[in-house]
Amino acid sequence: MAQTFTITDFFQRFPTDDSCLEHLMHIRYGERMACPKCGKESKFARIKKLPAYSCPHCGHHIHPMAGTPFERSRTPLQKWFYAMYLFTTTRNGVSAKELQRQLGVTYKCAWRIGHEIRKYTAHVDGDTPLGGGRVVEADEAFVGGHVPGGRGGKGKTVVFGMVEREGDVIARVVPGRGEFVLVPHILENVKRGSKIATDEHKSYSNLSEEGYRHGTVNHAQKEYVRGPVHTNTIEGFWSWMKRQIEGTHVWVSRKHMPKYLGEMEFRFNLRKSPELMFPKLLLAFQKPYDSKN
Numbered sequence: 001m002a003q004t005f006t007i008t009d010f011f012q013r014f015p016t017d018d019s020c021l022e023h024l025m026h027i028r029y030g031e032r033m034a035c036p037k038c039g040k041e042s043k044f045a046r047i048k049k050l051p052a053y054s055c056p057h058c059g060h061h062i063h064p065m066a067g068t069p070f071e072r073s074r075t076p077l078q079k080w081f082y083a084m085y086l087f088t089t090t091r092n093g094v095s096a097k098e099l100q101r102q103l104g105v106t107y108k109c110a111w112r113i114g115h116e117i118r119k120y121t122a123h124v125d126g127d128t129p130l131g132g133g134r135v136v137e138a139d140e141a142f143v144g145g146h147v148p149g150g151r152g153g154k155g156k157t158v159v160f161g162m163v164e165r166e167g168d169v170i171a172r173v174v175p176g177r178g179e180f181v182l183v184p185h186i187l188e189n190v191k192r193g194s195k196i197a198t199d200e201h202k203s204y205s206n207l208s209e210e211g212y213r214h215g216t217v218n219h220a221q222k223e224y225v226r227g228p229v230h231t232n233t234i235e236g237f238w239s240w241m242k243r244q245i246e247g248t249h250v251w252v253s254r255k256h257m258p259k260y261l262g263e264m265e266f267r268f269n270l271r272k273s274p275e276l277m278f279p280k281l282l283l284a285f286q287k288p289y290d291s292k293n
């Protein structure tokens with residue numbers, strides 16, 4: 001049975017900014033570390049009034065927040081941690097308004113925190129190639145939510161998704177639905193030789209020549225399942241994603257869509273063990289991360 005990390009657990013584990021900093025220090029450098037300057041191994045000591053630790057031998061400073069999304073932020077570290085906790089424990093995502101309320105920060109600040117965490121979830125999730133065994137489904141969709149006054153596809157973003165049944169999803173913002181737009185994503189993210197299921201859209205018509213075992217269903221002819229050939233999994237992902245966008249964020253622009261896709265991938269790929277989301281986010285600061293862009 002999965003253990004849930006409750007809100008009480010959160011505040012017991014991270015009661016202060018210092019406890020969060022301590023956590024970062026341990027995750028990134030361990031209990032004891034070899035000093036990058038003098039080479040001696042020791043337990044670094046916390047410096048008072050600075051979010052940093054120093055070498056007891058030579059005084060060299062280590063900043064555990066360097067290279068993380070928190071580095072240049074004036075928002076206290078515990079609020080960042082709490083925001084990540086909220087991101088990993090709500091079913092339908094967290095809006096900037098909600099973060100503003102929960103953290104007691106300005107809307108602008110809440111919005112930025114949300115976006116940094118989204119980028120970070122995408123970074124944590126990574127993109128291991130799909131396929132090799134189970135069927136991979138590929139499909140495109142128009143997402144973005146409801147544009148005020150918009151109709152049909154207006155203001156929506158074209159996204160392309162590939163999902164391995166019982167496995168991970170990889171989704172990308174794409175400039176269109178043509179073969180030369182979509183197929184390179186398949187070549188990059190799905191192992192050659194894999195079984196791929198798509199609809200009858202002509203952009204997929206040469207997948208067999210590319211070395212895939214390709215099956216199609218003809219949605220135009222109201223054919224949705226032919227034996228193992230169907231696209232129900234990826235369509236389930238799209239509707240789950242649309243519900244989150246419409247229910248929580250109302251509308252997401254094309255410019256910001258990649259970050260939301262990253263968050264949705266992270267959430268979807270850990271759907272069977274949601275209790276791991278928060279620990280995974282917290283453990284991942286070892287990986288080099290570029291908080292720019």
Ligand SMILES: [Zn+2]
Nearest residue numbers: 035038055058
């Ligand atoms: Zn030293």
